[in-house]
Amino acid sequence: MIKIYNTLTRQKEVFEPLEAGRVKMYVCGPTVYNYIHIGNGRSTVAFDTIRRYFEYRGYEVNYVSNFTDVDDKIIRVAKEVGKTAPEIAEQFIQAFEEDTSALAVKPATLHPRVMDHIPDIIDFIQVLIDKEYAYAIDGDVYYRTRRFKDYGKLSDQSIDELEVGASQRTGGEQQIKEDPLDFALWKKAKEDEIFWASPWGNGRPGWHIECSVMANKHLGDTIDIHGGGQDLEFPHHENEIAQSEAKTGHPFANYWMHNGFVTIGEMDEKMSKSLGNFVTVHEMVQQKDPQVLRFFLASTHYRRPIRFSDATFKEAETNLNRLKITDENAQFRLKDAKDQLAEDADKLAQWQTLVTNFTKEMDDDFNAANGITVVYEMAKWLNVYSQQADVSAVVLQKVLADYHEILSVFGIYVKQDLIDEEIEALIVERNQARKEKNFARSDEIRDLFKEKGIVLEDTPQGTRWRREG
Template sequence: MSVYLYNSLSRQKEPLETLTPNQVEIYCCGVTVYDYCHLGHARSYIVWDTIRRYLMWRGYAVHYVQNFTDIDDKILNRARAEQSSMETVAQKYTAAYFEDMARLNILEADEYTYATHTIDGIKRLIHELEQKGYAYPAEGDVYYAVRQFAPYGRLSGRKLDDMQAGASGRVSTVETKKKDPADFALWKAAKPDEPAWESTWGPGRPGWHIECSAMVRDRMGDTIDIHVGGADLVFPHHENEIAQSEAATGKPLARYWMHNGMVNVGGEKMSKSLGNFTTIRQLLDASDGLSPMALRLLVLQAQYRKPIDFTESAIASAQNSWATLETGLLFGHHYGSALGWPDAEDSAFGDPAAMRIEPDSEPVKEFQAAMDDDFNTPGAIAVLFGLAKELERQGNLIVHQSKPDADAAVLQPQWQTLVCLAQILGLETSPDQANSAQANDLDDEQIEALIEQRRQAKQAKNYAAADRIRNELSAQGITLIDKPGGVTDWHRVQ
């Protein structure tokens, strides 16, 4: 069965047919490095990392390239505010990006490319566009003549005449340089106290859109398989990339365009002006914050093209869900020796690379069917939870009745299947990671007090608070077992 993906360009699902059989060229629009990464970045890069991982599992050789925009008005504004330089700001937030992505278990790209390292390629591309009649100079700037490119608007579905009719009557100094209000800058004339590069149009710096067109071409050629990014990039960024690249080469820039949905916080679009802007590290480092794997799970429980809403209840649910999944993932480490698994003492025990799972088993087939259908991660996660909940049940039987009600030889492939499939989604843990989260051990009295607080919260129908307490205990290795009559037993996971 083929992998089917939704192509934003055709607005329908299509089978993945790559330029070279069994190879995939993917370009991902990266961050503008002027601030810490926020939840929108987390959502986007978790999605593309998961799709990349899945294609690798399906046997594709994936070449994944991601850029950094390291020259931009926002970076220059931050440098002025911090009395710093463009280079210092870019280096600081590039390093922060790598720190945040590592916490979310996002694989590093095969190649990273930087706008400031591609200046020669940018200038070459602008010259080509100028020679072909798609670009024109204006007082040190260079603009793209949008109306020269007949297919403009094909990706976003926008029409130039409609855009012009909806524009305001205000005319800025920049607008007077343009032949058409819809034209956009390829090269910007130097301003005082700003970085600039020499060119035949005078000193200046590149516009945002031309950077990606040049970086794709320099690193990957004229046409790639998949171009990915957030839905907010469809227009104007990706629309303009297509116009630039395809006018220059006469070839499609990408066979498939994929876009992830936006992030809301408490039902409203995340923005600094609304005061609901949250960075990844703020969410993860808060005293009651989400664990990195719970954040990854929260993102993957939503269909990647749909909006996702970060609410208090969604965060609590994600923590609770991760606690269940983590319990299943650790099952072999906790009970493998007791169950007599022959490799339980091997040094590679628990390593997915050393596991061989049955490709024709029902869980694997269901997982693959879901992911082949436009990377349906909610469906794939449902398969994981089916496995994890059964292993959790068997673990409870071992703790309370000294033995499971399933054959030990059956439980081992179930556990290995869970571990391997979860790794494809980037959902991983280990005894060491789990133990580090349990560093602040609670004594029995503290545990009983928290259980009582949880009971009172449930009685008051404050289920979010009750879930937070359960998650706090789970993170410290305390499993709760609710029984009839409001009684809750507990035990420490060894």
């Protein structure tokens, strides 16, 4: 029974999906104008881990995470470097996919883009206008925040508190709005900026409307889970609720989940581009083992902050290495394992207790820190068992299968050595693939051999192989 801390209700609740065995999950993706930093990567990894745990528990997850590919920041960068906004967006979407792939993040079921949904956004806004939740003025369209009676329920703020803050803001936009609290749904086009035609004139979407539209189109009026970083709780997610529920008349999401920040420096400042204190994932995966960065980001409870430093990263590296050495030792013992032993049932019962403990901890709001503690206990158990004079293949095969599956929840995959027979079979398959000009499969096998430290030599007498070192 999985329990989730729901930001909306500020308490843990038993997860009850809209459809038995299925999860509809929307997670706010990046605005693609630069490489993502480790703080952005933390959100991506956190929700990938949550998705993986749902799948480990047998759920089918429809996981949607968007790309914001039109935005003030994208337009600014495009002007600075002499490119178009779509070119900048495409460049950094590709970078995001490469960097998150290095972190073993599974591609979303769908990665919708704003530019592909402009007609849907216009239709959505028109419904809000027709319902008098929005109004057009001089080419802009604004949402009437005060008309949505539950505004502030996610961030636990009253409309009066919000009004005080809004009244202190000045500027041209504040002069034309009906109310300082109102926010933009559609922005009138500026000179030399990308735009689309609409009933209100040329322009482009406001930020908040994008996720409401894409979540509604691809997951329905009500979804199970909406996630993102803590910084999105207000105003972005608050505004999404107001827009979506005003349009559909139904709850937007049943569970709201927000991950904690990555902090850096002696003052534990939030890592952010605006503060200039960030380290990009792109840099890190080129300089360090991406698996260590993944483990560092995945092994803390998603709601807690993570302090990034040389010391904390080194600690993650040490702990991950121990887990991998445990696997290597157990894999080695498989070579001389007995078919089975009299004590197998007792050993498997001990192991199952650990597996149950892991599930218990992770079921409690995806508590990765406690879950990893159980994994360390599993590694200790496996090390002790591997040092016995006699070990059972039945036990080792079952334990290693579970161990690998549980590590994969955190996006960690251990390298397993290929035995000679597997190498020979893959060489035959590679040679056949080359004859059939299936170069994709041939290259895939070549890369696998390279990863495993196996060197191939193509000679007139056939392909020979040897292990490096």
